[in-house]
Amino acid sequence: MGTDVKNEATAGAGSADAGADLVLHASELTLRFGGLTVLDKVDVRMRRGEVLAVIGPNGAGKTSLFNSLTGAYTPQDGKILFRSKDGDEKSLLGRKPHIVNRVGLARTFQNIRLFSALTALENVKIAAETRLKAGPVSIMLGLPNARKAERQSDERAHRLLRFVGLESKLNEIAGSLSYGDQRSLEIARALATDPQVLLLDEPAAGTNPTEKLELEQLIRRINTELGVSVLLIEHDMRLVMSVADRVMVLNFGKRIAEGSPSEVQQHPAVIEAYLGASSEDAEVVQAVIAEQRASEENDVAGPAAAPAVASGDAASSDAAVPDEDASEEGAPAGAAPSGATTDQAADGASPDEESGK
Numbered sequence: 001m002g003t004d005v006k007n008e009a010t011a012g013a014g015s016a017d018a019g020a021d022l023v024l025h026a027s028e029l030t031l032r033f034g035g036l037t038v039l040d041k042v043d044v045r046m047r048r049g050e051v052l053a054v055i056g057p058n059g060a061g062k063t064s065l066f067n068s069l070t071g072a073y074t075p076q077d078g079k080i081l082f083r084s085k086d087g088d089e090k091s092l093l094g095r096k097p098h099i100v101n102r103v104g105l106a107r108t109f110q111n112i113r114l115f116s117a118l119t120a121l122e123n124v125k126i127a128a129e130t131r132l133k134a135g136p137v138s139i140m141l142g143l144p145n146a147r148k149a150e151r152q153s154d155e156r157a158h159r160l161l162r163f164v165g166l167e168s169k170l171n172e173i174a175g176s177l178s179y180g181d182q183r184s185l186e187i188a189r190a191l192a193t194d195p196q197v198l199l200l201d202e203p204a205a206g207t208n209p210t211e212k213l214e215l216e217q218l219i220r221r222i223n224t225e226l227g228v229s230v231l232l233i234e235h236d237m238r239l240v241m242s243v244a245d246r247v248m249v250l251n252f253g254k255r256i257a258e259g260s261p262s263e264v265q266q267h268p269a270v271i272e273a274y275l276g277a278s279s280e281d282a283e284v285v286q287a288v289i290a291e292q293r294a295s296e297e298n299d300v301a302g303p304a305a306a307p308a309v310a311s312g313d314a315a316s317s318d319a320a321v322p323d324e325d326a327s328e329e330g331a332p333a334g335a336a337p338s339g340a341t342t343d344q345a346a347d348g349a350s351p352d353e354e355s356g357k
């Protein structure tokens with residue numbers, strides 16, 4: 001397919017128009033490791049209040065994009081602008097992760113990074129305390145403002161644990177929680193830093209079907225009830241298609257498509273990227289497309305619908321959706337940081353310096 005995918009890809013109704021209220025605007029981000037160009041002039045235009053998903057085959061550059069937006073990586077070229085609710089604009093390029101977090105971005109990681117020996121409550125309180133007004137001296141001396149701040153962070157942590165459905169487990173040791181609960185805890189911890197944008201890196205990885213449904217609802221509630229914009233990397237296409245307002249697609253470090261979920265999943269360049277990758281992702285895309293077309297045909301023609309309109313493309317596949325639980329995610333408890341700092345807690349977790357995953 002030799003089409004000009006970039007023009008075609010960004011022309012859809014789902015692309016962020018120039019007049020939109022952008023909370024995050026990255027332009028022409030270029031990241032290289034030696035001779036390898038991991039991000040190639042990537043633009044991200046995220047509207048305030050939206051759920052924007054980033055999808056793409058393995059190695060497409062999704063996590064590198066997150067790492068670049070949150071300060072773990074410094075791209076060689078490009079701009080990253082964050083606009084706060086009051087219209088204040090800040091450049092994030094080259095800022096340290098804890099500064100980016102203070103500005104208003106929090107993230108979770110593909111490999112869960114909790115303080116696994118601490119309780120769920122302590123994990124969230126540590127992050128909430130990074131937002132305290134009281135300085136270290138007042139805390140050490142137990143001055144009234146420090147006690148007030150401590151009470152506030154405790155209340156905030158309780159509130160957030162209730163919000164993510166972990167109120168009955170707040171005194172449990174993080175490392176002993178189920179995988180899904182650890183993911184929820186990581187989200188609560190990121191939210192404790194009061195972000196305007198929450199970046200979730202494969203939050204559904206390793207979760208079971210029930211946990212996936214709960215996650216779907218949680219992402220919606222974070223977006224609608226807390227008013228937090230969500231940038232989501234996810235391989236689970238059902239989750240993406242169900243929660244995302246818009247989807248951008250990366251392949252080999254380039255943005256190849258952007259639009260509403262329905263625009264993107266029928267985009268030739270997207271189908272080609274996934275099919276070309278010959279990974280389990282291709283099967284997921286095929287299955288989702290086939291399922292959607294079948295349901296559209298049923299809507300139009302009822303149960304006795306005519307044969308599929310699709311010719312011999314991906315839509316005709318009856319490929320089963322693979323079990324994503326067998327992903328590359330490691331054992332959750334083992335991923336806990338040993339020397340994690342408060343700054344790392346402020347980022348929402350403690351990153352692996354090498355991969356940021």
Ligand SMILES: Nc1ncnc2c1ncn2[C@@H]1O[C@H](COP(=O)(O)OP(=O)(O)OP(=O)(O)O)[C@@H](O)[C@H]1O
Pocket residue numbers: 033036038056057058059060061062063064065354355
């Ligand atoms: N610190 C690094 N040093 C060298 N190469 C890197 C580094 N981080 C990422 N890369 C390379 O950048 C490319 C994109 O990787 P990245 O992890 O961003 O992809 P991804 O889309 O998140 O993949 P996945 O879906 O498998 O998580 C890969 O070729 C990877 O090996």
